[in-house]
Amino acid sequence: MFTFEILKSDESTDARLGKMTTAHGVVDTPAFMPVATQATVKSLSSEEIQDLGFEIIIVNAYHMYLRPGHRTVEKLGGLHKFMSWNKPIATDSGGYQVFSLSKTRKIKNEGILFRSHLDGSEHLFTPAKCIEIQEALGVDIMMCLDECPPYPSTEEYMKKSVELTTRWAKLSKESKSRTDNSLFGIVQGGVFDELREKSAGELTEIGFDGYAVGGLGIGEDQEKTYEITESTLFRLPKDKPRYLMGLGKPEDIVTAVSMGVDMFDCVIPTRNARNGTLFTSNGKLVIKNAQFAQDGRPIEEGCECYTCRIFSRAYLRHLYIAKETLVLRLLTLHNLFFYSELMKGIRDSIDSGDFPNFLTRVQSLGGK
Amino acid sequence: MFTFEILKSDESTDARLGKMTTAHGVVDTPAFMPVATQATVKSLSSEEIQDLGFEIIIVNAYHMYLRPGHRTVEKLGGLHKFMSWNKPIATDSGGYQVFSLSKTRKIKNEGILFRSHLDGSEHLFTPAKCIEIQEALGVDIMMCLDECPPYPSTEEYMKKSVELTTRWAKLSKESKSRTDNSLFGIVQGGVFDELREKSAGELTEIGFDGYAVGGLGIGEDQEKTYEITESTLFRLPKDKPRYLMGLGKPEDIVTAVSMGVDMFDCVIPTRNARNGTLFTSNGKLVIKNAQFAQDGRPIEEGCECYTCRIFSRAYLRHLYIAKETLVLRLLTLHNLFFYSELMKGIRDSIDSGDFPNFLTRVQSLGGK
Numbered sequence: 001m002f003t004f005e006i007l008k009s010d011e012s013t014d015a016r017l018g019k020m021t022t023a024h025g026v027v028d029t030p031a032f033m034p035v036a037t038q039a040t041v042k043s044l045s046s047e048e049i050q051d052l053g054f055e056i057i058i059v060n061a062y063h064m065y066l067r068p069g070h071r072t073v074e075k076l077g078g079l080h081k082f083m084s085w086n087k088p089i090a091t092d093s094g095g096y097q098v099f100s101l102s103k104t105r106k107i108k109n110e111g112i113l114f115r116s117h118l119d120g121s122e123h124l125f126t127p128a129k130c131i132e133i134q135e136a137l138g139v140d141i142m143m144c145l146d147e148c149p150p151y152p153s154t155e156e157y158m159k160k161s162v163e164l165t166t167r168w169a170k171l172s173k174e175s176k177s178r179t180d181n182s183l184f185g186i187v188q189g190g191v192f193d194e195l196r197e198k199s200a201g202e203l204t205e206i207g208f209d210g211y212a213v214g215g216l217g218i219g220e221d222q223e224k225t226y227e228i229t230e231s232t233l234f235r236l237p238k239d240k241p242r243y244l245m246g247l248g249k250p251e252d253i254v255t256a257v258s259m260g261v262d263m264f265d266c267v268i269p270t271r272n273a274r275n276g277t278l279f280t281s282n283g284k285l286v287i288k289n290a291q292f293a294q295d296g297r298p299i300e301e302g303c304e305c306y307t308c309r310i311f312s313r314a315y316l317r318h319l320y321i322a323k324e325t326l327v328l329r330l331l332t333l334h335n336l337f338f339y340s341e342l343m344k345g346i347r348d349s350i351d352s353g354d355f356p357n358f359l360t361r362v363q364s365l366g367g368k
Numbered sequence: 369m370f371t372f373e374i375l376k377s378d379e380s381t382d383a384r385l386g387k388m389t390t391a392h393g394v395v396d397t398p399a400f401m402p403v404a405t406q407a408t409v410k411s412l413s414s415e416e417i418q419d420l421g422f423e424i425i426i427v428n429a430y431h432m433y434l435r436p437g438h439r440t441v442e443k444l445g446g447l448h449k450f451m452s453w454n455k456p457i458a459t460d461s462g463g464y465q466v467f468s469l470s471k472t473r474k475i476k477n478e479g480i481l482f483r484s485h486l487d488g489s490e491h492l493f494t495p496a497k498c499i500e501i502q503e504a505l506g507v508d509i510m511m512c513l514d515e516c517p518p519y520p521s522t523e524e525y526m527k528k529s530v531e532l533t534t535r536w537a538k539l540s541k542e543s544k545s546r547t548d549n550s551l552f553g554i555v556q557g558g559v560f561d562e563l564r565e566k567s568a569g570e571l572t573e574i575g576f577d578g579y580a581v582g583g584l585g586i587g588e589d590q591e592k593t594y595e596i597t598e599s600t601l602f603r604l605p606k607d608k609p610r611y612l613m614g615l616g617k618p619e620d621i622v623t624a625v626s627m628g629v630d631m632f633d634c635v636i637p638t639r640n641a642r643n644g645t646l647f648t649s650n651g652k653l654v655i656k657n658a659q660f661a662q663d664g665r666p667i668e669e670g671c672e673c674y675t676c677r678i679f680s681r682a683y684l685r686h687l688y689i690a691k692e693t694l695v696l697r698l699l700t701l702h703n704l705f706f707y708s709e710l711m712k713g714i715r716d717s718i719d720s721g722d723f724p725n726f727l728t729r730v731q732s733l734g735g736k
Contacts, residue, residue, distance in 0.1 A: 038690045039683070045694060047678075068661065068686045076664050076682050084678050293436065296444050310415075310452050314444050315407070318436045322406045325693050326413060 002140070002182035002209050004029075004241045004262075010355045014233070014260035017350040020241055022088040022140035023180040024080065025055065029241065029262040030350075032248065032343045033058040033090060034336060035270060038067070039083045041336075042270055043328040046085035052333070053340040056088040056140075058265045061133050062097035066116050066123075070136040078138030090141035090265075093130040093172075095186075096214070096246070099148045107147055107164070127171035135178050143212060144172035146186040151219035158190045166202040173206055182209035184243060187232050191220050196228060200235035210241035210263075217247040225252075230259045250279065250342055251366035254359045257346055269339045273331035276320050279338040283368030285313075287331065292317045305337035306330075370508070370550035370577050372397075372609045372630075378723045382601070382628035385718040388609055390456040390508035391548040392448065393423065397609065397630040398718075400616065400711045401426040401458060402704055403638060406435070407451040409704075410638055411696040414453035420701070421708040424456040424508075426633045429501050430465035433491075434484050438504040446506030458509035458633075461498040461540075463554075464582070464614070467516045475515055475532070495539035503546050511580060512540035514554040519587035526558045534570040541574055550577035552611060555600050559588050564596060568603035578609035578631075585615040593620075598627045618647065618710055619734035622727045625714055637707045641699035644688050647706040651736030653681075655699065660685045673705035674698075 001023050008017040018029035034041045034049055036057045041049050049057060059079060064070055073082050079089055098105050098114045105114040111126035127145045134142040146165045149158060169185045176183050185203035189195030203211060213232050216225050229244060236242055241262045247253075248266020256264070269279065276287040280300040287299070298308035299316070307316070307330040319327035342362070349358035369391050376385040386397035402409045402417055404425045409417055417425060427447060432438055441450050448454055466473050466482045473482035479494035495513045502510040514533045517526060537553045544551050553571035557563030571579060581600050584593050597612060604610055609630045615621075616634020624632070637647065644655040648668040655667070666676035667684065675684070675698040687695035710730070717726035 038686070038692055040687060040692050040694045043693045045678075045698075063690075067690060068682065072662055072682070075662055076680065082680070082683055082686075084683075294440055294443055310413075312444065312450070314436065314440070315450055315452075318406070318450075319408060322431075322435060324406055324408050325411045325696055326408045328693055329697070330413075 001180045004210065004239070006239070008351060010258075010350050011353065012356050013258040013359065015257045015346075015350050015355050015359075016260060016262070017347055018241065018262055020088075020262075022182065024086060024088045024140050027055045027088055028347055030253075030257045030343060030346050031056055031263050032253070032339050033263065033265040034339075035060075035265055035267050036083065036085075038063045039079065041332070042274065043325070043332050044336075046083055048333065049085070049336070050087065052336050053344070054087075054336070056090060057085060058090040058092065059137070059139070060094070060097055061091040061130065061137065061143075062094035062101070064091070064137055065094065065133050066118055070133045074136040074138070080138060088140040089137075091134050091137060091139045091143065092245070093134065093143040093145040093186075094125055095130075095146045096148050098125060099150070107161075109164070111145065111168075112147070127168040128175040131172055131175040131177075131183075135176070135181065138181075140181055141210070142176070142181055142183045144169045144183065144185050144208075146188055146214055148188065148215050148218070149190065151190065151215075153190055155192050155195070158188075158192055158195050162189050162195050162199045165199065166206075169203055169208075170206050173208070184208055184210040184212050184241075186212040186214040186245070187236070188215045189232075190215055191224050191228055193228070193231055196232045197235055200232055204235075204237055208240070210243060211236045212243040212245050213261075214245045216244070226255060226259075229256055229261070233260045249366070250339075251363050253342065254346060254362040258355070258359050269335035270332050273335040274328050276331065278331060279335050281365075283365055287313065287317050288320050289317075299334050303334070303337070305334045307334045369548045372578065372607070374607065376719060378626075378718050379721065380724050381626040381727065383625045383714075383718050383723050383727075384628060384630070385715055386609065386630055388456075388630075390550065392454060392456045392508050395423045395456055396715055398621075398625045398711060398714050399424055399631050400621070400707050401631065401633040402707075403428075403633055403635050404451065404453075405635075406431045407447065409700070410642065411693070411700050412704075414451055416701065417453070417704070418455065420704050421712070422455075422704070424458060425453060426458045426460065427451075427505070427507070428462070428465055429459040429498065429505065430462035430469070432459070432505055433462065433501050434486055438501040442504040442506070448506060456508040457505075459502050459505060459507045459511065460613070461502065461511040461513040461554075462493055463498075463514045464516050466493065467518070475529075477532070479513065479536075480515070495536040496543040499540055499543040499545075499551075503544070503549065506549075508549055509578070510544070510549055510551045512537045512551065512553050512576075514556055514582055516556065516583050516586070517558065519558065521558055523560050523563070526556075526560055526563055530557050530563050530567045533567065534574075537571055537576075538574050541576070552576055552578040552580050552609075554580045554582040554613070555604070556583045557600075558583055559592050559596055561596065561599055564600045565603055568600055572603070572605055576608070578611060579604045580611040580613050581629075582613045584612070594623060594627075597624055597629070601628045617734070618707075619731050621710065622714060622730040626723070626727050637703035638700050641703040642696050644699065646699060647703050649733075651733055655681065655685050656688050657685075667702050671702070671705070673702045675702045
């Protein structure tokens with residue numbers, strides 16, 4: 001059911017234009033997956049995400065498992081029906097959420113024992129359990145349970161962790177029972193190049209539908225992130241989709257695309273929007289600033305998003321200052337539209353041979 | 369510019385079907401005005417309010433004055449442009465908000481001295497000032513500054529208050545400088561029938577484009593509310609629109625329509641939605657209840673609102689429990705759709721002669 005095809009490769013970088021086919025439709029790559037943490041991209045309906053041009057979203061299996069429960073979602077006809085989204089869905093296995101949300105967790109040979117961040121109840125995520133959850137949700141792309149150790153971790157710890165992640169990856173694959181979905185392995189190894197090599201090699205040997213690079217963007221400096229991403233990608237099969245987990249400033253995305261990454265997910269556009277920080281092609285704009293109080297212009301002149309077509313900076317600032325929830329939606333629509341256009345720009349420029357210029361232009365906005 | 373026409377009168381009640389014409393278009397009456405407190409009906413865009421079928425909204429002049437400021441809105445092209453709503457807008461003068469929001473206020477002969485609930489700054493609302501604010505906003509229906517004394521108040525206090533409100537109403541009318549808008553007087557007098565009579569008589573003598581019944585629904589029992597509404601309406605000109613301020617449970621609306629009320633505003637549908645309480649034709653539904661956790665049905669079977677066409681009770685309950693802001697919008701859309709249908713039902717039944725049956729049906733839902 002799951003296929004990946006490379007349509008075109010950039011001549012001077014490792015960027016590639018691709019097409020991923022799933023049971024719920026096609027995804028043009030490089031693709032950005034808006035994060036629908038709890039089965040909604042915060043403040044938006046599924047229809048709005050689709051209207052923005054996104055072809056795939058990512059949901060948190062950890063959250064769905066705890067609330068409303070994967071069996072509940074299954075009984076209601078699966079996650080697609082539950083949230084009224086008919087296009088592809090990816091889920092992470094929950095390993096990262098256990099790392100970031102659960103205060104008490106214990107890594108054991110058979111899995112991760114943790115306490116729910118909601119009610120403190122104890123749960124065990126095994127590789128098989130995580131597949132069971134994701135299959136019950138009925139998603140198109142599942143992720144293997146992995147351990148995501150904090151940064152910094154010692155090389156010794158990380159070595160054991162990679163061994164565990166490999167073992168779990170194998171068990172994950174063995175647990176998979178449906179044929180209408182796909183399973184990605186997650187490369188770990190922290191900032192240790194040799195361990196990344198080992199992890200990538202072992203996962204490739206097991207064989208997955210796609211490969212994710214995990215455990216980055218958690219505290220290491222950006223140069224290291226890029227270096228590890230590049231060396232890891234080099235060791236992954238070229239004919240499978242590669243997914244850089246959790247990283248997604250615009251300059252990160254174009255840079256990673258130039259290294260051969262096909263898929264992204266990141267809370268930056270949506271979280272920034274809720275904090276009132278907006279992306280524009282001239283850099284960021286902070287809507288609550290007093291300078292916008294009487295500014296009748298849209299967030300960005302010429303932007304064709306719903307918000308910019310209709311509302312002024314002054315109105316948006318007013319809503320933001322007055323804590324009106326409408327503003328969360330309007331700002332999120334703008335930022336995700338920006339990301340949707342960014343990804344279209346990436347794909348179009350790879351297609352037309354102009355990607356290196358596009359890359360330089362977006363990179364030059366970094367930090368602005 | 370402002371006209372009101374009665375198209376049909378019910379034979380067995382005082383209900384009437386009307387048409388109010390303003391500079392920004394026509395309003396079919398009886399009409400419900402969603403409350404856009406701070407220039408947004410909480411969680412909804414102006415486009416959504418229009419799509420729901422509403423022809424007029426009410427905004428709080430008090431809030432607009434304090435934030436973002438009526439002069440700011442004026443500079444930005446007026447309130448219609450500011451919030452991107454091209455149909456009629458009514459504003460209250462601010463008297464009620466001063467009563468309900470400001471802890472320190474002093475009623476003086478020339479106006480109301482109060483402290484902002486936002487920053488404690490001191491402000492004086494005079495009748496002229498309130499007209500100035502509302503004219504700067506550029507709204508279609510303005511209200512005179514009135515005093516809204518708390519319930520209960522003594523007859524002696526209320527008598528003075530009515531005298532003040534009459535004096536202010538006169539000054540309000542004298543301050544009006546635009547011809548493209550309209551001004552309504554507000555009948556006060558608490559639960560004292562003679563004072564209501566006095567107030568209605570004096571306002572009618574001054575002469576307004578429409579008349580509001582204020583100071584009800586603030587603690588007196590429901591029978592009293594209905595009794596005072598009915599006797600007050602009896603003393604108001606039949607050929608002008610009558611607006612019952614702030615009252616709006618469905619059974620209140622139909623009952624007041626049967627007495628001859630043409631306009632309503634109320635936060636109940638929107639506030640209830642945000643609290644997870646939904647109107648249906650079988651009574652209320654509380655979405656957070658555990659019984660809906662696995663309920664795949666819409667809020668109301670057969671309801672054609674956006675939310676009911678697309679989402680299940682189980683999904684809405686999940687969003688509500690998970691505190692996802694999307695749910696505020698989805699539930700508000702449902703409740704306002706219910707109100708929009710209610711008003712259509714009222715108008716259609718007056719038109720077809722079936723209003724008495726409609727009245728009984730809706731009244732029988734009271735309290736459910």
